[in-house]
Amino acid sequence: MSPAKIRLCVDQPLGAGQSLPLDEAQAHYLFGVMREAVGARVLVFNGRDGEWLAEVTEAGKRKGTLLCLEETRAQTAPADLWLLFAPVKKARTDIIVEKAVELGAARIVPVATDYTNSERLRRDKAEAHVREAAEQCGALFLPEVAEMAPLARLLGDWSKDRRILWADESAPAGSPAATLARSEPGPWAILTGPEGGFSESERSRLRALSFVIPVSLGPRILRAETAAIAAMTLWQAHLGDWR
Numbered sequence: 001m002s003p004a005k006i007r008l009c010v011d012q013p014l015g016a017g018q019s020l021p022l023d024e025a026q027a028h029y030l031f032g033v034m035r036e037a038v039g040a041r042v043l044v045f046n047g048r049d050g051e052w053l054a055e056v057t058e059a060g061k062r063k064g065t066l067l068c069l070e071e072t073r074a075q076t077a078p079a080d081l082w083l084l085f086a087p088v089k090k091a092r093t094d095i096i097v098e099k100a101v102e103l104g105a106a107r108i109v110p111v112a113t114d115y116t117n118s119e120r121l122r123r124d125k126a127e128a129h130v131r132e133a134a135e136q137c138g139a140l141f142l143p144e145v146a147e148m149a150p151l152a153r154l155l156g157d158w159s160k161d162r163r164i165l166w167a168d169e170s171a172p173a174g175s176p177a178a179t180l181a182r183s184e185p186g187p188w189a190i191l192t193g194p195e196g197g198f199s200e201s202e203r204s205r206l207r208a209l210s211f212v213i214p215v216s217l218g219p220r221i222l223r224a225e226t227a228a229i230a231a232m233t234l235w236q237a238h239l240g241d242w243r
Ligand code: SAH
Pocket: 166, 167, 168, 169, 170, 191, 192, 193, 194, 195, 196, 197, 198, 215, 216, 217, 218, 219, 220, 221, 222, 223, 224, 227, 228
């Protein structure tokens, strides 16, 4: 029997002896695309119950069933990092969502800012990207994609014990690594802006908030998705689960 390589994200609870009916897309992927058959072994996870080895017990064109055998990895919680980002063009937003999963964000929060050029984000599509990214990267946790909310409202309702690492392209040059080295782990969020950056009024509001820590990400203007990836990398290396 070949070792299981395919990882499938499922909705059902996982446990020994649990039977897992597959939906049409999963059956098509496993049996049509990957050519797996009855007896094949796959890994399954649901974001809550760890990762399990499962065996194909029924393989059809449009349906199929798996049997949950044994736990391969216990569930772990992600580091407490949220990513607040202004959605940009679709393909770039997809990258931000995918990279947030790979880089271990616990929650993904699309933010409407003054210069956000994308009015809405299809939550169902973003959630599908989260699942796909988690399947691919071995993540056990599925970050929730929040409803898009205006920046002013988010800041108004903010719980002050969660610090915000604000990627501020107009911050004076300075080492973000040194800033993070002086900071405490705990609940954090990263905030990145849209292509147009943050407006003057957003900047002055953000600067006035004690829980907001502005950082420069170097002397070049980064694309929004690069800024999100760079900021998550910095945070994970200093305060997150890369330590
Ligand atoms: N139009 C803006 C750039 C926006 S870049 C301008 O020309 O000034 C999109 C977002 O990426 C920014 O809002 C910021 O959050 C982040 N970003 C880009 N480059 C950055 C840098 N050098 N330092 C910190 N944040 C940066």
